[in-house]
Amino acid sequence: MVSLRGQNRNEQLHISSCHKVKFMQVYRNYVDGHWTESESGELMYSVNPATGQKVLSSQKSSGNDTKAAIDASGEVYERLQWRDDPSARAKALWRLAEKMRGNVKELATLMTLENGKLLRDSQGELLGTIDILEFYAGLARAVYGRSVNLSPTSMSVLLREPLGVVGVIVPWNGPMILMIRSLAPALAAGNVALVKPASITSGVTMEFAKMVDATEEIPKGVINFITGPGGIVGEEMAENPKVNMISFTGDSGTGKRIMEKASSHLKKVSLELGGKSPNVILEDADYTKAVRGAITGAAFRYASQICYAGTRLLVQSTVHEKMKNEITQIVRGMKVGDGMRNDTEIPPVVSEAQMERVLSFIETGKEHAELVTGGRRLKDEQFSRGYFVEPTIFDRVAPESPLAQQEIFGPVLSIIPFGDDDDAVRIANQSHYGLAAAIWTNDVNRAWRLAKRIKAGTVWINTYGNIRAPAEFPGYKESGLGTMLGLEGLLECTQMKNINFEIG
Numbered sequence: 001m002v003s004l005r006g007q008n009r010n011e012q013l014h015i016s017s018c019h020k021v022k023f024m025q026v027y028r029n030y031v032d033g034h035w036t037e038s039e040s041g042e043l044m045y046s047v048n049p050a051t052g053q054k055v056l057s058s059q060k061s062s063g064n065d066t067k068a069a070i071d072a073s074g075e076v077y078e079r080l081q082w083r084d085d086p087s088a089r090a091k092a093l094w095r096l097a098e099k100m101r102g103n104v105k106e107l108a109t110l111m112t113l114e115n116g117k118l119l120r121d122s123q124g125e126l127l128g129t130i131d132i133l134e135f136y137a138g139l140a141r142a143v144y145g146r147s148v149n150l151s152p153t154s155m156s157v158l159l160r161e162p163l164g165v166v167g168v169i170v171p172w173n174g175p176m177i178l179m180i181r182s183l184a185p186a187l188a189a190g191n192v193a194l195v196k197p198a199s200i201t202s203g204v205t206m207e208f209a210k211m212v213d214a215t216e217e218i219p220k221g222v223i224n225f226i227t228g229p230g231g232i233v234g235e236e237m238a239e240n241p242k243v244n245m246i247s248f249t250g251d252s253g254t255g256k257r258i259m260e261k262a263s264s265h266l267k268k269v270s271l272e273l274g275g276k277s278p279n280v281i282l283e284d285a286d287y288t289k290a291v292r293g294a295i296t297g298a299a300f301r302y303a304s305q306i307c308y309a310g311t312r313l314l315v316q317s318t319v320h321e322k323m324k325n326e327i328t329q330i331v332r333g334m335k336v337g338d339g340m341r342n343d344t345e346i347p348p349v350v351s352e353a354q355m356e357r358v359l360s361f362i363e364t365g366k367e368h369a370e371l372v373t374g375g376r377r378l379k380d381e382q383f384s385r386g387y388f389v390e391p392t393i394f395d396r397v398a399p400e401s402p403l404a405q406q407e408i409f410g411p412v413l414s415i416i417p418f419g420d421d422d423d424a425v426r427i428a429n430q431s432h433y434g435l436a437a438a439i440w441t442n443d444v445n446r447a448w449r450l451a452k453r454i455k456a457g458t459v460w461i462n463t464y465g466n467i468r469a470p471a472e473f474p475g476y477k478e479s480g481l482g483t484m485l486g487l488e489g490l491l492e493c494t495q496m497k498n499i500n501f502e503i504g
Helices: 063-079 086-101 104-115 119-139 177-188 199-214 230-239 252-265 287-298 317-332 352-365 421-428 444-453 486-491
Strands: 002-005 012-015 025-027 029-031 034-036 043-047 054-059 146-151 154-162 165-169 192-196 223-225 245-249 268-272 278-281 312-316 370-373 392-395 412-418 436-440 458-461 494-502
Touching (some): 025 199, 029 199, 043 199, 054 104, 054 199, 063 165, 063 223, 063 230, 086 104, 086 119, 104 119, 104 199, 119 177, 119 486, 177 192, 177 486, 245 252, 252 268, 278 287, 287 312, 287 436, 312 421, 317 392, 317 412, 352 412, 412 421, 421 444, 436 444, 444 458
Parallel strands (some): 165 245, 312 412
Antiparallel strands (some): 002 012, 029 223, 043 054
């Protein structure tokens, strides 16, 4: 039995082994160290994708609620010495990481109940979240500038200063790690933050807010949380002049809208957006590793609900038929089910609306490609109330078709055969996305040549999805603006100042 206590209330969410909710948790906003309700008192609900059952509720905040939270955040930034005390920031991030480490199982359970992912992957996400916190705790005391001697009597001191209030808009598919990826560098650089959780996975984020509240080393108001619809809360954050930067992870359409809103005050934006990543398998690749890499890259274990999923599988024609058959056989044997079950390999998609969207892509795809396996909603008794889609593979997909061009965000893999290296590069780059790519080959020179030509922010060689805190994760084209992670992720959250001295 897991018990998640409410804030300033007697309510509890009890989760048994069959995860039936006995008492509905109601989460409040957390602003300047206080738990508050929205002005309307309206609530939003998180629904378990495996059962269709409501799990918890959070505040449906208004534009006025958001303005008040922004005002409070700005006042905290001006009032506290947080921006000028890197040692305190480092200690605060370390302490927060420690608190998370002691609550991994509890947080992972709630995350799986809200977005459906495999429980072991929820635990893995939280461990990755802790790693990012610890990495930026180390960097908090390394926000270096430099000096330049301009002439015998003139010198410039170039400083990296915090921006002020950073708004963090969180997606539902990685509600903890994608939040911390933006939040940790913002804090390490000396900013204060206002976090808007994803509406359908607010609970796990607000449980994190309780850890923030319990961490004495974090001054009240340095991290604030407000829940509500993106079209209201997110847009106010993007448009409000008192927010100095927006860090957003999500679809490209929403990212463009945020950028448009932010442009009215020329505020800084950092955007990690959609992807349709090519996973390129060459004929000289280690065959066994490449097969595993094709399935790993497609991210079936996440129901392919990750931005960098390699759902465009480019296979050289000489090995295409053999590889297609083997991948199909493996995928047909993968078990679809509730993410809380240990034997589940493919979880449900996050919502009914997302399920219908995926099924619509599949129906359209049947008109333009060969359906090899899958393609149905699972409706057996064990699946009847959830949002389960069979893992689906299409073959001989036209590079210009919707299956190959649009981000489906569901367990659909498109196989595209190609001829030579030039053909592979042409198809790989035939997309308005450019988040990531992978190349499988035993020829290191060939890998280097192709990696240089493929227009993607990250190119993996003989691996897939290897993302770590010290290495930057940028995006090309419509997959993003700015850089997440690494030292550059920290510098994104700063502004440069030139202090010029005339001496003598």
